[in-house]
Amino acid sequence: MKAMVMAAGVGSRLEPLTVNVPKPMVPVVTRPAMEHILALLRRHGVTEVVANLWYLPESIEAYFGDGAAFGVSLHYSREEELRGTAGGVLAARRLLLPSASDAGDDGNSCHDEDDGTFLLIAGDALTCADLTRLVEFHREKKALVTIGLKPVADPSKFGVVACDDDGRIVAFQEKPRPGEARSNLANTMIYVLEPEIFDYIPAEGAPDFGKDIFPRLVREGLPFYGLALDEYWCDIGTLSQYRLAHRDVLSGAVGIDIPGREVSPGVWVGEGAEIHPAATLWAPVLIGRGARVGRGVSVGPYSVIGDNCVIDEGASVFQSVIWNNTHVGRGARLEACVVGSECYLKPGASLGEGVVLSDECVVEEGGVVKKNVKIWPRKTVKKRVAVW
Numbered sequence: 001m002k003a004m005v006m007a008a009g010v011g012s013r014l015e016p017l018t019v020n021v022p023k024p025m026v027p028v029v030t031r032p033a034m035e036h037i038l039a040l041l042r043r044h045g046v047t048e049v050v051a052n053l054w055y056l057p058e059s060i061e062a063y064f065g066d067g068a069a070f071g072v073s074l075h076y077s078r079e080e081e082l083r084g085t086a087g088g089v090l091a092a093r094r095l096l097l098p099s100a101s102d103a104g105d106d107g108n109s110c111h112d113e114d115d116g117t118f119l120l121i122a123g124d125a126l127t128c129a130d131l132t133r134l135v136e137f138h139r140e141k142k143a144l145v146t147i148g149l150k151p152v153a154d155p156s157k158f159g160v161v162a163c164d165d166d167g168r169i170v171a172f173q174e175k176p177r178p179g180e181a182r183s184n185l186a187n188t189m190i191y192v193l194e195p196e197i198f199d200y201i202p203a204e205g206a207p208d209f210g211k212d213i214f215p216r217l218v219r220e221g222l223p224f225y226g227l228a229l230d231e232y233w234c235d236i237g238t239l240s241q242y243r244l245a246h247r248d249v250l251s252g253a254v255g256i257d258i259p260g261r262e263v264s265p266g267v268w269v270g271e272g273a274e275i276h277p278a279a280t281l282w283a284p285v286l287i288g289r290g291a292r293v294g295r296g297v298s299v300g301p302y303s304v305i306g307d308n309c310v311i312d313e314g315a316s317v318f319q320s321v322i323w324n325n326t327h328v329g330r331g332a333r334l335e336a337c338v339v340g341s342e343c344y345l346k347p348g349a350s351l352g353e354g355v356v357l358s359d360e361c362v363v364e365e366g367g368v369v370k371k372n373v374k375i376w377p378r379k380t381v382k383k384r385v386a387v388w
Contacts, residue, residue, distance in 0.1 A: 001135070002096055003046045005037055006189065007123035008054035008079055008088055013238045016358035016376045017340060022056040024123035025063065026236070027323055029249050029258050030270070030288045030306050032063065033236060034123040035070065036256050042071045044131040046119060050095045052077040052088040084206030085189075086213045089120060090198060097195055116195035122188075126245045127233040128255040129190055134227055138192040141167065143225040145197060145217060148190035150233045154178075158235075159187035159210040161226045169224045172214040185226065188233050231255070239356055243338060246321050247302045250284035258286060270307065288324065306341070320351075329365070340377070349381075 011023035018026065024034035034051070041049060049072045053060055057078060067074025077092035089096070096118050117138070119131060129148055138146035147169070149161055155176060162171040162182040171182050187210060200216060201207055217224040232254045236242045248254050250266070260268040266283025269275065272290040279293045282300030287293060288307035298316040299305060306324035311317065315328045319336040322328070326339055329347040337351045340359035345351070349363040354372035357363070361375055364383035369375065 001046055001117055001119065002048040002050065003041050003119035003121060004089060004092055004096060005034060005049060005051040005121055005123040006085060006088065007034060007051045007060060008082060009124070010055045011124065011237065014236075014242065016356060016374050017239070017242075017338065019377050020056075020340075020359050022060060023237070024051075025056075025059055026124065026242070027306065028126055028236065028245060029256075029286055029304055030324070031259060033126065034060070034064070036126060037121060037123055038064075038067070038070045038072050038074075039257070040128065040131065041119070041121070046131070047072045049074050050077055050092050051075075051123065052079055052083075052092055054079040054082050082206060084208045084212075086201045086207040086209045087205065089193075090201045090203065090207075093198055097198075118193055118195075120189070120191040120193060122190075122235075124236055125189065125233065126236050126249070126254060126256070127188070127190070127229075128231045129188070129229050129233060130231055131190070134190065134229075135192050137167070137227045138225065141223065141225045143192070143223045144194050145214075145223075146192040146225045146227060147214075148188045148233075149185040149226045149228045150188050151184050151228070152186040153184075155181035155184050155186060159214075161185045161187055163226045167225045167227060169214075169218060169226050172210070172218050174210040174215075185228060188229065188235075190229075190233075239338065239354075243319075243321060243336070246304055247319075250286065250302055250304075252284075260286060260289070266301075294330075312347070323359075332363075 007024040011018035025032045053076055064074055075095050083091050134148050156178045160173045160176055160181045161169055164170050200213055234245045236245045258268050260270040263269050267281050268286045270289035273287045275293045276295045278295045279297040285300035286304045288305055290308040291305050293311045294313040296314045297311050302319045303317050304321045306322050308325045309322055310327045312330040314331045317334045320334040322339045323341040325341050326343040328345045331347055332345045332349040334351045336353040337355040339357045342360045345363045346365040348366040350368045352371040355369050356374045358377040360378045363381040367381040
């Protein structure tokens, strides 16, 4: 079986973190989100993978290459313009179904392929979904499409699915208004599809599965099923969900590998990291490869210090995520925030709860960034100037 990872989107809800970085490359416990997705596919025996690209494609290709280092064979479908979720799959058809290169426009020559079934999964989600069980359910029902579903607290933020007692989808609502959702089961964008799905995707425009294709499948009474997932799933497409996902990973709720060695319960330390004996690490916490943590530093709980970061004497980092190659100066304080790569927080700098500092930013000595402020890349917060 092959899989396609959706990796073309801009990730505007994660700005300013995604100004320089595409969503699939946003790190989760120091590894790109898409790397965790490839590991999940590999664990379920899926090693032939296609990824569609549009926004900042070079960074994805440069990191993953042909996929060999990650245990998969990875091919890319570059889009000149965004094609929509369904349109992106149609554009990648020849990579997903090689025999389609000789087929007519209707693709009927693919319908009898024994290996034509394929998986589709978002490149920016965090999950340990049982893909094998999902595929088995799909085949048992002889479905055209099967969706992995997950109960959510606020259905208005998701595509919402209502199923009958057999799991057949009887209604599909794309981000219904509060109070109008027919269920609390969200579309996780983990799909199992038969090659016949290409017959239902128009060649023009930017067709979307949730807005265009799935409602049609319901209207026409086609074999369209949903299966509730017991395993962890989180959409990390918003800043709050991104921080929550790290908390879940570190607490053991997700079931993905945390890089580094667990030197004590809930404390992971990457290769080559240096931690001063007088530093305090409050579990759960991750210190990345090659990082340096100085005397009197306090880190954690629920904090991630990225690869090659430097945390100087007396600094404190609580419930925060710091990307790679960032320098936190002496006595600086970070509280429940996210800091991008290549930043420099000079001595005495302070970041409040909910702050997001994008890449290559500088906070001058004594600079204070108040709660929930977002700072775009390569900006400088001047000395002793509070940003509200």
